[in-house]
Amino acid sequence: MRRMSATQLAVLQAVADGVCYGFDVIDRTGLPSGTVYPALSRLERDGYLRSSWEAETAAFAAGRPARRYYRVTAAGARALRDAVSAYHALLPLAPARVRGRS
Amino acid sequence: MTPPRLARLLLAVATRVVPADLRRDWRREWDAEVAWRLGGPGRAGHALTGRCAGAVCHALWLRADRWRPEMWTYDLRIAARTLLRQPAFLALAVLTLGLGIGATAATFGAVRAVLLRPLPFPAPDQLVAVFTTSADAPASGADSSPPDVVDWARDQRTLTALAAFTADALAISGPQAAAEQVPGASVTGAFFEVLGVTAARGRTLTEADARSGAAPVVVIGDRLWQRRFARDPGIVGRSVLVDGVARDVVGVLPPGIGYPLGGEAWIPLAFTADDLATQRGAQYLDVIGRLRPDTPMAAAQADLGGIAARLATAYPRTNEGRGVLVRDLRTAIVGETRPGLVLLLSAAVVVLLVVCANVAGLLLTRALAGTRDLAIRTALGAGRSRLVRGALVECGLIAAVGSLAGLAVAWVAARRIARLDDSLGIPLIDQTRLDPAVVGVAVAAAAASALLFGVAPAWRASRLGELAHRARLGGSTTIARTRGRIALVVVEIALALVLVVGAFTLVGAFARLMSVDVGVDTSARVQTFAVSLPDVRYPTPASRAQFVARVLERVRALPGVERAGAVFGLPLTGFGYRISLFERDGVRVPDGAQDMTLLNVRVVTPDYPAAIGLPVRRGRAIDVTDGPSSPRVAMVNEAAARLLWPDGDSIGHTLTVGTRLGQGGERVGGRVVGVVGDSRERGPMSAPQPTIYVAHAQFPAAFMALAIRTAPAGPEVATLRAALAAVDPDVPMFRVRTMAQLAAATVAQPRLLMLLMSLFGAAALAVAAIGLYGILAQAVEARRKEIGIRRAVGATVADIVRAVVRDTARVVAAGTLLGAAAVATLAELLPRLVATTARPDAAAFACALAVFVAVAALAALVPCRRALAVDPVTTLKTE
Numbered sequence A: 001m002r003r004m005s006a007t008q009l010a011v012l013q014a015v016a017d018g019v020c021y022g023f024d025v026i027d028r029t030g031l032p033s034g035t036v037y038p039a040l041s042r043l044e045r046d047g048y049l050r051s052s053w054e055a056e057t058a059a060f061a062a063g064r065p066a067r068r069y070y071r072v073t074a075a076g077a078r079a080l081r082d083a084v085s086a087y088h089a090l091l092p093l094a095p096a097r098v099r100g101r102s
Numbered sequence B: 001m002t003p004p005r006l007a008r009l010l011l012a013v014a015t016r017v018v019p020a021d022l023r024r025d026w027r028r029e030w031d032a033e034v035a036w037r038l039g040g041p042g043r044a045g046h047a048l049t050g051r052c053a054g055a056v057c058h059a060l061w062l063r064a065d066r067w068r069p070e071m072w073t074y075d076l077r078i079a080a081r082t083l084l085r086q087p088a089f090l091a092l093a094v095l096t097l098g099l100g101i102g103a104t105a106a107t108f109g110a111v112r113a114v115l116l117r118p119l120p121f122p123a124p125d126q127l128v129a130v131f132t133t134s135a136d137a138p139a140s141g142a143d144s145s146p147p148d149v150v151d152w153a154r155d156q157r158t159l160t161a162l163a164a165f166t167a168d169a170l171a172i173s174g175p176q177a178a179a180e181q182v183p184g185a186s187v188t189g190a191f192f193e194v195l196g197v198t199a200a201r202g203r204t205l206t207e208a209d210a211r212s213g214a215a216p217v218v219v220i221g222d223r224l225w226q227r228r229f230a231r232d233p234g235i236v237g238r239s240v241l242v243d244g245v246a247r248d249v250v251g252v253l254p255p256g257i258g259y260p261l262g263g264e265a266w267i268p269l270a271f272t273a274d275d276l277a278t279q280r281g282a283q284y285l286d287v288i289g290r291l292r293p294d295t296p297m298a299a300a301q302a303d304l305g306g307i308a309a310r311l312a313t314a315y316p317r318t319n320e321g322r323g324v325l326v327r328d329l330r331t332a333i334v335g336e337t338r339p340g341l342v343l344l345l346s347a348a349v350v351v352l353l354v355v356c357a358n359v360a361g362l363l364l365t366r367a368l369a370g371t372r373d374l375a376i377r378t379a380l381g382a383g384r385s386r387l388v389r390g391a392l393v394e395c396g397l398i399a400a401v402g403s404l405a406g407l408a409v410a411w412v413a414a415r416r417i418a419r420l421d422d423s424l425g426i427p428l429i430d431q432t433r434l435d436p437a438v439v440g441v442a443v444a445a446a447a448a449s450a451l452l453f454g455v456a457p458a459w460r461a462s463r464l465g466e467l468a469h470r471a472r473l474g475g476s477t478t479i480a481r482t483r484g485r486i487a488l489v490v491v492e493i494a495l496a497l498v499l500v501v502g503a504f505t506l507v508g509a510f511a512r513l514m515s516v517d518v519g520v521d522t523s524a525r526v527q528t529f530a531v532s533l534p535d536v537r538y539p540t541p542a543s544r545a546q547f548v549a550r551v552l553e554r555v556r557a558l559p560g561v562e563r564a565g566a567v568f569g570l571p572l573t574g575f576g577y578r579i580s581l582f583e584r585d586g587v588r589v590p591d592g593a594q595d596m597t598l599l600n601v602r603v604v605t606p607d608y609p610a611a612i613g614l615p616v617r618r619g620r621a622i623d624v625t626d627g628p629s630s631p632r633v634a635m636v637n638e639a640a641a642r643l644l645w646p647d648g649d650s651i652g653h654t655l656t657v658g659t660r661l662g663q664g665g666e667r668v669g670g671r672v673v674g675v676v677g678d679s680r681e682r683g684p685m686s687a688p689q690p691t692i693y694v695a696h697a698q699f700p701a702a703f704m705a706l707a708i709r710t711a712p713a714g715p716e717v718a719t720l721r722a723a724l725a726a727v728d729p730d731v732p733m734f735r736v737r738t739m740a741q742l743a744a745a746t747v748a749q750p751r752l753l754m755l756l757m758s759l760f761g762a763a764a765l766a767v768a769a770i771g772l773y774g775i776l777a778q779a780v781e782a783r784r785k786e787i788g789i790r791r792a793v794g795a796t797v798a799d800i801v802r803a804v805v806r807d808t809a810r811v812v813a814a815g816t817l818l819g820a821a822a823v824a825t826l827a828e829l830l831p832r833l834v835a836t837t838a839r840p841d842a843a844a845f846a847c848a849l850a851v852f853v854a855v856a857a858l859a860a861l862v863p864c865r866r867a868l869a870v871d872p873v874t875t876l877k878t879e
Helices: A006-016 A022-029 A033-045 A056-062 A074-093 A096-101 B003-017 B020-039 B046-066 B069-084 B087-116 B146-155 B191-195 B222-229 B273-278 B297-314 B329-369 B371-379 B384-418 B436-471 B478-514 B541-557 B591-596 B608-612 B638-644 B717-727 B739-746 B748-782 B784-792 B797-833 B842-868 B872-878
Strands: A049-053 A068-072 B127-134 B137-142 B159-173 B180-187 B217-220 B239-242 B245-252 B265-268 B286-291 B323-328 B526-532 B561-568 B578-584 B598-604 B616-619 B633-637 B654-660 B667-676 B691-695 B703-710 B734-738
Touching: A006 A022, A006 A033, A006 A068, A006 A074, A022 A033, A022 B020, A033 A049, A033 B046, A068 A074, A068 B020, B003 B020, B003 B046, B020 B046, B069 B087, B069 B384, B087 B329, B087 B384, B087 B436, B087 B748, B127 B297, B127 B329, B146 B159, B146 B273, B146 B297, B159 B191, B159 B265, B159 B526, B159 B734, B180 B191, B180 B734, B191 B286, B217 B222, B286 B297, B297 B323, B323 B329, B329 B384, B329 B478, B329 B748, B384 B436, B478 B748, B478 B797, B478 B842, B526 B717, B526 B739, B541 B561, B541 B703, B541 B717, B561 B608, B578 B667, B598 B654, B608 B703, B633 B638, B638 B667, B638 B691, B667 B691, B734 B739, B739 B748, B748 B784, B748 B797, B748 B842, B784 B797, B784 B872, B797 B842
Parallel strands: B180 B265, B217 B245, B598 B691, B633 B667
Antiparallel strands: A049 A068, B127 B137, B127 B286, B127 B323, B159 B180, B159 B239, B159 B286, B217 B265, B239 B245, B526 B703, B526 B734, B561 B598, B561 B703, B578 B598, B578 B654, B616 B667, B633 B691, B654 B667
């Protein structure tokens, strides 16, 4: 499995939760745009995300240009599950105050 | 700047950074998020601008992702595979590059060792050499006399110290190892203070050691310590025999200190009051000094010059017209070798240029051949940067492998140079190394080459790719690029011609040098070696004469020895000993005129002229009847006979010179019994000098060289050494050389210069020939169709050959004309840059041209055959 950083995990998780375009991911994760966009590009390059353009009609109806929507691929879902379980496995090893926060 | 404008600017900048193939989608994505909001009614705040800064990060990430290492290794793999598929091209490029880089790096290594690297002493800029000049040669320095040196040292105000020395061979002997002769020097007390050298063990010599009555001591060098004493830590305080005198070793110098040239042992040089009173005319000392801090050399020159002027007034008989010349020590040491080295370095750089031009040409041809490939790649969406990078990686790979090959060549060459014989007399050449600076130059040369021949074709190729893509054809710029290639070859030919003419000029000069008759037998059949008799063991003239006679007797008895003689002052060894005439036919030469007539003084045994091949022109040679109690006899050479008795036969006249050899106090000279031929004592470049030969039995010298004429299968050196040891095991045999070796050594520098220049010339010629071949082959290939059609409509073989020859002739003529212009310019410039006596002449130029025509014909041969092999039927069918 490819090593995944916390940032990528957060972004991947956000997309998996149904957040599907850049600015939305920024708002959801609270990460800066200079972090989120490269993470999106990287996840797409690695095959965990796939992007497509929003239907023009829908965009037109909303009165704005078509957005680039990201979707999690099967590989992405698998990677997300592995990463999350890895983090869970790590959790008992973490100090109590970190555990308490989660 | 308002937030919206800043945001737009950031987006615009970022767009330029994004790789071209991603740009459209990237812009669309960001526009969808940002741009429409910016245009909205006042909702663009600082937050939005902040997010736009993220766009720049995104763009940079995308760009960096393109350059990630995997891509590089991918490119590298592709490049390696492509190159390996064209082994001939790869080998050609790597070999020529290796040659050019190697030659440049090795030559630069030598230049750096000899001319650039500071002398291995502290504050080497302060070191100066001081010479005595004479009225007739005020610009060239000669050695100095002890009283002058003592006066300079006492009165000068600009140097922290002044020291004198005389380089000498010292015999080191002792009970545990065979006696050996090592290069060394007798030095005055301040010698090591001037150089700033401190001992690695013990101490160096001081003024106290140079006082008369001081205990005899010696300082040895690191190499001698290692070789003879196996790095014995208790060496300091041990006693060794130096020239038969037991001396205590007081110190060992650190490694790398060998001044004068190759020195390994140093003993104190002391002057007695008697020396100082009588030796103002005896110029045999080398003088060095160290400038006071912040004192310019001109001040020292003025200071010492003033003292010399006072001495000239005080001692007009010896010092009239004498001046002082102060030069920096490095120039004094290496001055003579500079022009040759500079010439070689220039030649090496020219070779590198030819090589670069050639590789550029090769790559250009490849780029041309690859136009279609590039067009396809462009059509498939490869961006310009992608194509340029591919080409760059390929060129970088060639340059890297070429550099490696070059370093290998340079490493081998540098080792070879460092081990050149000492007899070459190039000081410091043994310090030649592939040091970081040299490696840096090599790599810089490679990088420059890669840039020169890599970036330009790659850049053009990529543009061409785009052009071809747009125009959907690949051939529109072919002609322009072929012209570039031809121009490169023309330049190559011109540069190579310059080198080849230079090489032929030096070959011609060397051939003239070799045809000069030296006047003695310079064949390998004459074996020589030197012996130096320590004063303590052979104090009387009779004991020295007896020693030499006994050695010669033993040598003559050896099988294979035809004649054996001995001489004080063997030719071709750089021996000096010129003494002024004292008396001619009983008439004392007046004081003022004395220095005008200088004669080489040589002391010989009876068999010497026959052994060395010195012809007796008139009268007889000195023979065995000229013993110690017989009347003194002398031989003169023809130059001396002409000089001293221009009007008639010199036989029967008498002469003496102003030196007393031996301890009898008798002036050297006698009645002339024979006239011998002239000899060029310092090799073919020197002129014969008037010389007087006297009998060793009558004037025994302590330093003699044996000359032994042998049958083709003469005795081994070991046999000769045994014969010498049988007479006295403590007298070492040294400078063992045949006359052929001695003769070769006198012309070793011009020979080396000629050989290297020829090598560089040949290399440049070969590379230029490859370039010529390349364009001819390419021209034939490009015109294959045309040739086929012409053959079909009746062109003869001669027509086709003529076409190829015309192509060849055009390029060669252009290159030759350019080269001739360069040679003409250089012929004017060169003598001003490097003081060379050899100048390009018509003969050298004609030879170079002949070689060029031959090589051009060779280069045209294969393309010509290929053109003839074009089958008209096949051509017409493919049309």
